[in-house]
Amino acid sequence: MIHLGDWTSYWARRTPSAPAVVEPHTSRTWSYAHLDRRANRLAHALRTALGVGRGDRVAVLAHNRGDQFEVFFACAKLGALFTPLNWRLAPAELDGVIADAEPTVLLYDRACAETAGALNAIVPHRVAFDEPSAGGQSYEALLAAGSDAPAGSPEVQLEDPVMICYTSGTTGRPKGALLSHRQLLFNSLSTQLAIGLSPADSSLVFMPLFHTGGLNCLATPLLHHGGKVVVMPAFDPERALALSASERITLQMGVPTIYQMLADSSGFERADLSATRTALCGGAPCPLPLIERYRARGILFRQGFGMTEVGPNCFSLTAEDAFKKAGSVGWPNFYVQARIVDDRGVETAPDEIGELTLAGPMVTLGYFRNSSATHDAIRGGWFHTGDLARRDFDGFYYIVDRKKDMFISGGENVYPAEVELALSALEGVVEVCVIGVPDEKWGEVGRAVVVTQPGVGLDGAAVLERLKTRLAKYKIPKSVVFTDALPRNPGGKILRHEVRAKFRT
Numbered sequence: 345m346i347h348l349g350d351w352t353s354y355w356a357r358r359t360p361s362a363p364a365v366v367e368p369h370t371s372r373t374w375s376y377a378h379l380d381r382r383a384n385r386l387a388h389a390l391r392t393a394l395g396v397g398r399g400d401r402v403a404v405l406a407h408n409r410g411d412q413f414e415v416f417f418a419c420a421k422l423g424a425l426f427t428p429l430n431w432r433l434a435p436a437e438l439d440g441v442i443a444d445a446e447p448t449v450l451l452y453d454r455a456c457a458e459t460a461g462a463l464n465a466i467v468p469h470r471v472a473f474d475e476p477s478a479g480g481q482s483y484e485a486l487l488a489a490g491s492d493a494p495a496g497s498p499e500v501q502l503e504d505p506v507m508i509c510y511t512s513g514t515t516g517r518p519k520g521a522l523l524s525h526r527q528l529l530f531n532s533l534s535t536q537l538a539i540g541l542s543p544a545d546s547s548l549v550f551m552p553l554f555h556t557g558g559l560n561c562l563a564t565p566l567l568h569h570g571g572k573v574v575v576m577p578a579f580d581p582e583r584a585l586a587l588s589a590s591e592r593i594t595l596q597m598g599v600p601t602i603y604q605m606l607a608d609s610s611g612f613e614r615a616d617l618s619a620t621r622t623a624l625c626g627g628a629p630c631p632l633p634l635i636e637r638y639r640a641r642g643i644l645f646r647q648g649f650g651m652t653e654v655g656p657n658c659f660s661l662t663a664e665d666a667f668k669k670a671g672s673v674g675w676p677n678f679y680v681q682a683r684i685v686d687d688r689g690v691e692t693a694p695d696e697i698g699e700l701t702l703a704g705p706m707v708t709l710g711y712f713r714n715s716s717a718t719h720d721a722i723r724g725g726w727f728h729t730g731d732l733a734r735r736d737f738d739g740f741y742y743i744v745d746r747k748k749d750m751f752i753s754g755g756e757n758v759y760p761a762e763v764e765l766a767l768s769a770l771e772g773v774v775e776v777c778v779i780g781v782p783d784e785k786w787g788e789v790g791r792a793v794v795v796t797q798p799g800v801g802l803d804g805a806a807v808l809e810r811l812k813t814r815l816a817k818y819k820i821p822k823s824v825v826f827t828d829a830l831p832r833n834p835g836g837k838i839l840r841h842e843v844r845a846k847f848r849t
Contacts, residue, residue, distance in 0.1 A: 347525040348506055348564075349383075349421035349496050355570045356380035359543060364567060366574045367410040368587060374410055376570070379417070385490030386418035393489050394449055394469045398423030398499055401445045401508065403467070405429045405438070405460055406453035407577045408553050411473055411483065413567070415451060416559070419507070420525070423500040426507040427520075428554035431455070432756075432816040435462040441510050441518050442467065444713065451483065502526040508712050509556050509652050511757065520712035521652045523556070530679045530705040532565040535657045537678040539595070539622055539646065543570035547595040548587055550579040550602075551755070556652045561624065562597045565657075581609040589616035596620060596643075599627035599755035600634065601787055607637050617641055624660075626650055627755045628787050629743075635666050649673035649743060653708040654727050655680070659741055672740040679704050682741065683726065684733050692734075697744050700733040701726040749840055751780025751788045756818045758790060763821065766814045767792055770807060772800035777830050777843045778821060790821030793847050795829060802826070 355362065360377035367373070374382070390396035402424050404415055412428070419426040427445050429438060442450070442465035450467040452460040454474040461477070470480035506528060508520040535541060547566055551558035563573045574591045576584065584606060587593065598606075603625060606612060622644045630647055638645045644663045650656035659682075661674030676682040683691050684698040692698040703726045710718030721728055732744040749760045760778035767776040774795045780788035796802050804824030811820045831842040 347420060347496075347500050347502060347504075348528060349387075349417060349500060351420075351568050352376060352380035352383055352417050353494065353496065355567075359570055362543065362570065363572045365410040365413050366572060366591065368574065368591070369577060372410055374413070379413065381492050382414045382487060383417035383421060384492055384495040385487045386414050387421040387490070387495035388493070389486045389490035390418060390424070390449065391422060391495075393486060396422060396424050396448050398497065398504070399425065401425045401427045401447040403427040403429055403442065403445060403447035403450045404452070404554075405431055405450060405456045406473060407431060407455050408549060408558070408575050409453060409473065409577065410575050412553050413563075413573070416507070416564075418495070420500075421495045421497065423497050423504055425505050425522075428507070428509070428559070430510065430552070430554045430816065431459065432552075432818060434813060434815060435459055435464075436814065437518075437816065439463055439465045441520075444518065444520060445508060445510075450480075452480065500525070502529065503709070505709055505712075507559075509554075511652050519714055519717050522709040522712055523560075523652075524709050527706050527708060528560060528564055529568075531560060531655050531657055532568040534655070534677040534679045534706065535562070535565040536569060538657065538660045539624070541565055541569040541571060545569070545594045546572035546574060546591060547597060548574050548576060548584055548591075548593050549597075550576040550584060551597065551599075556656045557597070557599075557626065557650075557755070560656050561626070561650070562595055566595075579605075581605045582611055585609060585611050585615040585617075588620055592619040594619055594621050596623040598623070598625060599752075599787075600625060600630045601754045601785065603630065603638070604634055604785075607634060612637075617643060622646060624648060626656075628752050629671055632667060632670055635663070639663060647673060649741075651729065653721065654702045654704075654729075655706050658682075658702060658706070661740075665740070669736075669738075669740045672736075672742050674741065675739060676702075676741070679706055684735055684741075689724075694737045695734055697732055697734045700729045700731045700741070700743070702729060703727065749779075751790070753780070753783070753788050753790065753818055754786040758819050760790075763790060763792070763815065763819055766811055767794065767807070769814075770810055772796050772802050773807075775830055775838075777838050777840060779840065779844050779848060781823070781848050783822070789823075790819070791847060792821040792824045793830065793843055794824055794826050796826060 355376035364376045364379045365374040416426045449469045451471045457477045472480035473483045502525045505522040510518045547562040635645045647661040649659040659673040681703040763778045777793045781791045783789040831839040
């Protein structure tokens with residue numbers, strides 16, 4: 345059975361000295377032979393020294409680094425589940441995720457050592473990428489206990505999960521989407537058919553590797569096709585432009601905020617982007633003037649759409665259609681089946697709005713230990729996205745509204761229910777409604793509309809300050825508005841559309 349664990353083994357035989365992963369800030373390079381050898385050693389060490397087997401979870405709490413690809417492919421070889429954790433979360437939030445995943449191992453880097461030490465969740469084994477701390481052992485010492493012999497397990501099947509990607513749920517409880525070997529294989533094949541991938545291609549990875557966008561939009565498809573992944577620990581526009589030139593980057597991946605920051609950089613016009621042929625954009629619609637700036641630099645700008653649970657590369661729009669079909673996410677990619685249905689599940693006619701549903705080999709297995717969420721999402725073989733969409737008479741798809749009440753801030757999904765839960769726990773807060781409001785830099789940011797107890801004096805700054813230990817920074821609203829009451833329907837449900845109409849501007 346050919347699965348993701350075989351990808352590095354294949355290229356280690358075919359092009360052993362070709363660069364697979366490059367980490368410029370540490371001057372480290374992993375050839376395909378080197379990456380495969382270290383992934384094998386880690387797989388052996390995880391199995392023999394730490395007892396990791398098929399189906400066990402291996403969690404990673406670290407900023408972008410090349411070692412994470414060793415862990416990913418070691419898990420793939422073992423049949424274990426790579427479980428990247430969002431380092432932006434507060435310790436209390438991470439405790440909840442870890443309690444759900446119950447990993448056998450937690451690997452962490454120097455930047456996350458303090459957070460790792462503050463966790464209350466029990467993990468049998470902790471491993472430090474850098475110097476041992478927070479009760480962890482050395483990553484390099486662990487590898488030294490392994491073997492270079494091939495570590496692939498014959499029991500691993502394409503339908504096995506290979507990673508858990510946690511997404512914040514609309515109820516405030518994170519859900520672990522199970523991504524299978526099959527899903528990521530067909531995502532890679534679909535991406536190749538959409539944009540063309542070859543061993544000559546390369547990409548910068550500055551989006552967080554705990555997101556499927558950072559790991560699976562371009563990184564894993566490139567490694568499947570023998571290309572090069574250049575890792576940045578964090579996004580910096582000037583550094584990204586410099587690396588695009590020096591590493592001869594052919595493909596870019598980002599959200600509109602990222603591309604705007606690059607274009608606004610003082611070095612954008614003079615940067616050598618001659619090797620870059622395509623810029624892929626997702627997360628939110630991209631302004632046409634920004635697309636034009638990249639087209640003026642000779643870069644094919646492709647708007648798309650996807651999600652953790654499907655793909656993530658589901659739709660794409662060519663640069664030729666970007667202006668003719670402004671606002672569209674394009675056509676479904678190969679292997680993706682798409683339908684727009686009404687409340688009865690009947691497919692809508694062109695230009696009628698309904699719920700976008702997706703099917704095919706790129707759909708998630710479901711949610712880890714959450715059968716109710718799985719059954720709600722996958723019905724009759726179709727994944728119900730919760731997104732309202734329409735399809736025009738030419739077959740182009742448009743996303744009309746986002747998943748329920750979610751908004752996207754700088755490429756990060758923010759679910760109001762999660763933020764409202766934290767706000768409601770604050771003394772003096774009676775009820776609250778969180779909405780997304782326009783922001784020039786981040787696209788959207790949160791605004792909390794709060795009703796307080798009579799006689800309780802709260803100010804917005806104090807409310808936001810008290811959220812810092814409860815929520816990740818990107819989830820904390822940027823403004824607070826106080827009101828006497830929130831609009832509700834006869835059933836008592838908050839009328840969010842009225843809140844948005846009154847408080848969005």
